[in-house]
Amino acid sequence: MVDPNLSEYVKTSLTQGKPKEEIYKELLGQGWTIEVIQESFNSIETEQEKEDTSKKTIYIIVNSGVVLVGAGIFSFIAANWLVMTKPTKMVIILISMIISYGAGWYLKEKSELQKTGEALILLGTIIYGAGIFLVAQMFNIRANWPDGFILWMIGVIAVAFVVELYQLFYLAILLGIIALIGHPFLIFTSFEYNSFLLTSSFLL
Structure with a gap:
């Protein structure tokens, strides 16, 4: 059975940045055997793997929930x-x-519900993107749909830097790819000259 005091000592040492070799030397000098020390390391690694798996599962569930909530809002x-x-x-x-954005920032920075906060920030970026297209439709703004994705991408990048949530760059990359594919398609299929379309293409 793993000694809890030994495991706590090993955890603390690893947190402080001590290499395993140094921890081994210290514990061997205190009279612990190699087998017992190795058991402690194995126990800590197993706990860490379980914790990482749990975090990933929670992250997937929370983000899936955010997407469903967003879909519900837009459906309404x-x-x-x-x-x-x-x-x-x-x-x-x-x-x-x-x-x-507000609730997401608060939960991310001021509470222990960091993943929930990040998911709400993601929801905010989705609402922002949908808002671009809804406002364009509402006021009959004459523009090409890839331009909306460019504006969405720029907004997502700005939010990622402001809240230091760099996972949002994956969303920005996806939006950029959509715009990158959409612009050439419109350029080659449009029979009218569109200076705005050509100019905005250079943003990519």
């Missing part, structure tokens, strides 16, 4: 879109985005 908006006034639509988009 879409179902009532025609009967809403423009100010109401703008307020819903802005409030949803602000609440997601």
Whole structure:
């Protein structure tokens, strides 16, 4: 059976950045056998693997929940879109985005629910992206759909730097790829000259 005091000592030493060789020497000097020391290391590694697996599972579940919540919000908006006034639509988009960002930042920085906070920030970026296209539709803005993905990508990158959530770069890369594919398609299939389309292509 692994000695709890020994395991705690090993954990503390590893946290302090001590190499295994140094920890072995210290414990051997204190009279511990190699077998007992190795058992402690194995026990700590097993606990760490279980903890990492648990964190990954929670992260997947939370992010899946965020996507479903986001889909539910957009389904509600879409179902009532025609009967809403423009100010109401703008307020819903802005409030949803602000609440997601605010709650996400608070949970990430001020509580132990870091993963939940990160998921809410992700939800905020999704709402931001959807808001770009909804506002464009609402005010009949003449633009090409890849430009919306460029604006979305820029916003995601900005949020990633501000809240130091660099996993959002994966979303930004995906958005950039979509825009990168979309722009050439529109350029070669459009029969009219569009200076904005050509100019925005250089942003990529």
